[in-house]
Amino acid sequence: MKRDWKRKIIGGLCLTSIAFVFQACYGTPQDFGNDLLIEGQVKSKNTGLPIKGIKVSVADKVQYTNTDENGKFSFYMEKIQNPKIKFTDVDSTQNILFSNKDTILVIKDSVMRTLKPTVYLNIELENK
């Protein structure tokens, strides 16, 4: 902690706060960790069984994933205010037809500030 202060004071006096944000000459820029982990499970409301092949996507973003055989999903996404997560039955009648569902996440500041911000979603879909 003491060393951090010394570092910041000397770096600040150099008028180069950028001194702390570096990249190796053949490396990438630094990542400032502006994301959170969304994970969870999708089940049938009627049977309680996990549903495979449900598309889980973020509204207005390119990202999506599909639930696995245990109905589970997991992906990192950019930290944004109240993201809308969409659950869509993309394989149609292959494993019964389920209604689509949208969920707007309200994420507490305390979660956002943690080292590994994570949101777990238990989703139930109704039969169509």
Place this chain on the structure above:
Amino acid sequence: MVTMLKQVLFQEFKKSETKHHELNYLFWECTTRCNLNCRHCGSDCSKDSFYKDMPLDDFLKALDTIESPSENFTVVLTGGEPLLRKDIEICGREIRKRGMRWSMVSNGYLYDNEKHISLLNAGLGALTISVDGLENSHNWLRNNDKSFERVDIAIGLAASSSRLNFDVVTCVNKRNFHELEEIREYLIQKGVKAWRLFTIVPIGRAKEDEEMFLTDNQFRELMDFISESRTRKGIDVKFSCEGFVGEYESKVRDSNFFCRAGINIGSILIDGSISACPNIDRTFAQGNIYADNFFSVWQTKYELFRDRSWTKTGKCAECKDYKDCQGNGFHYWHGEKKNVLVCHNERLKKTTNR
């Protein structure tokens, strides 16, 4: 006066950083396989690498030796071409599970929409892609007729993501030197926000090819181009931290030159060697993850990286800028290490200021 004071303070800052040598940035040379055969490659990678990709578990065992990783600790996947690994997303997720971040250096050839999404899903946070000119000059350097077409798609995707801290790098050589303004406009039009320019190190395949290397006058023109570009809006242009550039130090970068190899930057290379940046002479390896505890090596070795007084030899011996430069980029010390391979400062001094 202010400039001198800043220089002295920065020297103190470097001393302090060197003394504490906090590991912030770890290269993982996860493969040496490559899908291109670039003319300037410093690593002599090839389609059929001598080495097998390092198993993820071997790397993780080394990573897990790190006690209390620093706040911004990042693992940078490099190669070869990292996207040739089929388990790249699994690698990324395992790094994120440990509360660490990861990023990647790529030639962009395999970076399509599907890969873009799967990498974001796996927690990729920063990305660097090489664009070495407009179509003809890029394809020439990359030795592949489709390379530009593919990288054009890749940078469009990467630039469209507000999550990724993304930049483009360009190795400036005699062929693309006259295209720099056009490349800048092209990148702005693609939505790229940051552009880093390099010169080519005379090692690997490049060293025998005159077309790779700028003349001293061209090098000064490159500094002028970067300096002028930094006064414009639209894209953040900078010279890489490859070397000390004397009078241009405050004009071409955000911060003064500071080679952090072995001070804040470590690496685990394809054969398990523990070193710093992957382009550094491999005889500088400090240990091997298959025999040593990685973090213990980081904490207790790296003397040659943290005390660079041994570089005060050859043309550096009498240099009055040595305190600011300290032997230039560490990757410019090869072979017998009796003289620095390239002195950017000397190149600039050879040319007259216009």
